[in-house]
Amino acid sequence: MLAAADCAWHGSGGPVTLRDVTKSEAKKRIATLAREIQEHDRRYYALDRPTIADSAYDALFRELSELEARYPDLRPPDSPTLRVGGAMREGFRKVRHVAPMLSLDSLMDEAEVREFDARVLRALEVDHATYRVEPKFDGLSIELVYEDGLFMRGSTRGDGETGEDVTENLRTLRAIPLRLHEPASQRAGASTAGTVSVRGEALMLLTEFEALNRRLVEAGDEPFASPRNSAAGTIRQLDPSITASRNLDFYAYEVRGSVESTLATQTEAAETLASWGFHLDASARTVTGIDEAVAYHAEVESRRERLPFEIDGIVIKLDRRDWQRGLGERSRSPRWAVAFKFPPRIEVTRVLDIAVQVGRTGKLTPVAMLDPVNVSGVTVARATLHNQDELDRKDVRVGDTVRIRRAGDVIPEVVEVLVEQRPKGTKPFQLPSKCPVCGARVEREGAYHLCTNGLSCPAQLEGHLEHFVSRGAMDIAGLGSKTVRQLLEKRLVRDIADLYALTPIDLAGLEGFAEKSIENLMAALEGSR
Numbered sequence: 001m002l003a004a005a006d007c008a009w010h011g012s013g014g015p016v017t018l019r020d021v022t023k024s025e026a027k028k029r030i031a032t033l034a035r036e037i038q039e040h041d042r043r044y045y046a047l048d049r050p051t052i053a054d055s056a057y058d059a060l061f062r063e064l065s066e067l068e069a070r071y072p073d074l075r076p077p078d079s080p081t082l083r084v085g086g087a088m089r090e091g092f093r094k095v096r097h098v099a100p101m102l103s104l105d106s107l108m109d110e111a112e113v114r115e116f117d118a119r120v121l122r123a124l125e126v127d128h129a130t131y132r133v134e135p136k137f138d139g140l141s142i143e144l145v146y147e148d149g150l151f152m153r154g155s156t157r158g159d160g161e162t163g164e165d166v167t168e169n170l171r172t173l174r175a176i177p178l179r180l181h182e183p184a185s186q187r188a189g190a191s192t193a194g195t196v197s198v199r200g201e202a203l204m205l206l207t208e209f210e211a212l213n214r215r216l217v218e219a220g221d222e223p224f225a226s227p228r229n230s231a232a233g234t235i236r237q238l239d240p241s242i243t244a245s246r247n248l249d250f251y252a253y254e255v256r257g258s259v260e261s262t263l264a265t266q267t268e269a270a271e272t273l274a275s276w277g278f279h280l281d282a283s284a285r286t287v288t289g290i291d292e293a294v295a296y297h298a299e300v301e302s303r304r305e306r307l308p309f310e311i312d313g314i315v316i317k318l319d320r321r322d323w324q325r326g327l328g329e330r331s332r333s334p335r336w337a338v339a340f341k342f343p344p345r346i347e348v349t350r351v352l353d354i355a356v357q358v359g360r361t362g363k364l365t366p367v368a369m370l371d372p373v374n375v376s377g378v379t380v381a382r383a384t385l386h387n388q389d390e391l392d393r394k395d396v397r398v399g400d401t402v403r404i405r406r407a408g409d410v411i412p413e414v415v416e417v418l419v420e421q422r423p424k425g426t427k428p429f430q431l432p433s434k435c436p437v438c439g440a441r442v443e444r445e446g447a448y449h450l451c452t453n454g455l456s457c458p459a460q461l462e463g464h465l466e467h468f469v470s471r472g473a474m475d476i477a478g479l480g481s482k483t484v485r486q487l488l489e490k491r492l493v494r495d496i497a498d499l500y501a502l503t504p505i506d507l508a509g510l511e512g513f514a515e516k517s518i519e520n521l522m523a524a525l526e527g528s529r
Helices: 023-045 054-070 080-084 110-124 206-218 227-235 240-245 266-276 290-306 321-327 388-394 458-469 481-489 496-501 504-508 515-527
Strands: 007-011 014-017 094-096 105-107 130-137 140-147 150-156 162-164 195-203 249-257 285-288 311-318 337-341 346-358 364-375 378-384 401-405 413-417 442-445 448-451
Touching: 023 054, 023 080, 054 080, 105 110, 110 290, 110 311, 110 321, 110 337, 130 266, 130 290, 130 337, 140 227, 150 162, 195 227, 206 227, 227 240, 249 266, 285 290, 290 311, 290 337, 311 321, 346 378, 346 458, 364 401, 364 448, 378 401, 378 413, 388 413, 458 481, 458 496, 504 515
Parallel strands: 105 337
Antiparallel strands: 007 014, 094 162, 130 285, 130 311, 140 150, 140 195, 195 249, 311 337, 346 364, 346 401, 364 378, 401 413, 442 448
């Protein structure tokens, strides 16, 4: 592939440029590029075996984008360029699922799981059963609808019968094939003909979740409480470009629709999903008897802290689909599958103090400073208390013993206060009437307390500067939180405009800046103008 922006490919007479390509040639090239990129996406997400460097992939994508920009009427309905996000939407319409999306009964201990197995065996009048077991992802349940292999619609679970149409947002997820891959050897169950419903979980990897929450906290915004909440919030964005920027993943686990009758087992369904190009968890397996399912639960729980995503248990499904149909469903859950949950990740510690942080919007946020405690391998020393209403509802006080919960959060949260262990003489905490940073008057608006001093408040100015230079805004490389703080402390910057008045001499006085880093930052500032 040629890297030059105006050089698309080599034709029979030498290099062909976008300036002289005919519409007929462009149509063929667009189809070829779309197929190539889709295959690279499948190899990366479904097979975990990429065969192309990121730079080469980007070159293919740029070429396709340029060709489609010149000939927009040639863009195929499954073009990879649809993943970058489109225009803002006004809201989400309701759509009916191909088949109901049921919930699973949640079981917390081994005895309940064994009773589930006993009920299944009694109902089927057999002495043992084969189960399909897989991690229970802590994300957002999604249905994808394909017509003859082409992605047509995607929706949230909703009430199980109908969900929100989030098709345009789901198009931005590279782990979701826009066209199902047709396997080279057609076997029973592999056909993509007709209407196919694929069920799965949209989720945010922990690294992406923690990075997102750091950006939100630094900007003075409320962090997401868990990766699941962040995935749900990302899928429900009215602006698909925001969804595209947050790198969600998608794991498939079920198929319904026209192909359903050809799949004898859950194992065959999983193989079919993988052959179509979907991402499946590599640890999922088929086991014989409930003893092996219980052992799988213990095995996955032992690896839980090393996984790149959040799970809260495993799912146990009867493997034979004719047996599933024989057992049927209740109104909200199937009789042939259950969730075997893990114990919640909650620890007990003491509140040493309650600090008040001021964000870039002036919002005051109370934060519990904790006696450090290890929660699932991470030392936690503070937890968000959100706002005064939340403080009042939970009645958290300095000196209280509390239960805290962590789900990969940047700032974990207080679940409850152990009131019976409260020391005498404690008092309810109230947010101050004056800003703890600048001393200005604080006003209450709804659930929030706000500093009224605007950018004259050092905390708000710092938050605004950090947000302005961040990757989601002006993307000025070299201007991190530490550098912004130094600029403010040395009074080199008093507002955003002052950034563009900085000189190499100013930067030379900052810690960590040498000739090359000064040169790079000056170039980044100039490039952002």
